[in-house]
Amino acid sequence: MNKQKALNMLGLAMRAGKLVTGEEMTVNKIRSQKVKLVLLAGNAGKSTQKKVKDKSTFYQVPFADCFDSTEISQAIGRKRFVVGVLDSGFANKIQELISS
Template structure:
């Protein structure tokens, strides 16, 4: 139930323009420390997951990989494996929903 609420919130963040999507754009925004939460599909390739996870760890950005690519894509309305949340409020609430 909370997982679905987190996905709904992700869709809301997308409509509000508070997301960056795609591996390269997300990694770029992690480097500039604009991303508050990085999400990677659990079925993404090993290299993609490692790259985003390592960048997130280095720049101390929370990292989540509990969603399937179809769930992420449906939530944001685009076919993506990597999503970065730019707003701290959205990021905090999504982390709370996932961890509970």
Template sequence: MNNQKVLNLLGLAMRARKIVSGEDLTVQAIRSNQAEVVFLAKDAGKNTQKKIKNKCIFYNIPVFDCFTAEEITQAIGKPRMVLGILDKGFASRIEELISG
């Protein structure tokens, strides 16, 4: 997996306004089936991880916890633990890069 390319794509998606960030907004996007892919910081709290992962499993949305909060913050320019990608194009490209 090419971490830097994925992080660059997150930055691009952010600038294109195709990202929803923050726990509450991401959960809303998951519930309304708008989120294509969810990123969860691997150093997020246990409750946050459990809540987000369970929601993603229930709604059948891929969730990745391959980055720290620091890396996510650097990529999108905002301090965040959780974010969702709303665009199919960005989501499929990111999934390609992550799965190798």
């Protein structure tokens, strides 16, 4: 997995304004079907994980939980456990990097 490249891409998406961060805002954007990919910290709380995974599954939004909150926070410059990627180009590239 090209973890560092995926995190760099996440930081780039943040600077481009193509991310929504935080549990509630991400869930709201999932409901409005704007999110293309959800990144969930593996060390997030059980209720947060369940809520985000259930919403992602219901609305057929791919999600990944291969990063921890420290990695996500360093990549985007804010302490977060949940991040939604709004741009399909960034989402596809990040998925490609974490699956390789």
